Amino acid sequence: MPRRTLPPPPPPVHLRTWPDRNALLYDRGMALEDLRRRSLGVHRLLLLWLFALGCVVGWALLTVPLEMIEDHDPMVFVMGPICAVLGLGALVPSLVGVVAGIRNDRKIRELTDGWLALDSHPSSDSALRSPGLSLCWLLSSLTVCALGLWASFAAAAYAEPGRDSYSDVVLGMGAGLILWLAGLIGITKAVGHYRWAIRELGLLRAASAAHR
Secondary structure, eight states, X not given: OOOOOXXXXXXOGGGOOOSSHHHHHHHHHHHHHHXXXXXXXXXXXXXXXXXXXXXXXXXXXXXXXXXXXXXXXXXXHXXXXXXXXXXXXXXXXXXXXXHHHHHHHHHHHHHHHHHHTTOOOXXXXXXXXXXXXXXXXXHHHHHHHHHHHHHHHHHHXXXXXXXXXXXXXXXXXXXXXXXXXXXXXXXXXXXXXXXXXXXXXXXXXXXXXXXX
């Protein structure tokens, strides 16, 4: 399925052809709602966790050759390169997806600010706060972040010589770090949206009250 493009930025002043304010507010509302859904939609949250899972799987595959070396397994010369290729094949696209998502969020924020600057309509703009979605992002990200920290520290703190190998520690610490970073990205996004909503929507409300 081809990815839908983002809504275009508002046209410059000399190219605006809205017949009246109602038409402008309608297009503005449609664009802002689309941008809000693309930024905070549940599908974006699930996509972040999917990329995190891909990174964990990739890291796990990359640690297989290390475990085989520790076990003196002669198959490491055959399975090692295969696991390395498969691991990179899962890890690299997931990292690229996360970076692309962060860049996409910046573009969405720029477009949202552009459409907001056209006019003010407090009754519809209040929906942009999305407190429920923001809380969902925050709580789920805190959970994943805590899980990642626990996995990293537990892998290092509770490792025992003779029972846990270096590959087990590397796997646990790497997977925990990945989860912690994914959770941190989600927390940053939720807090950033809250601060943006307080600042930008508060300014719009104050400007609208001043014009009355």
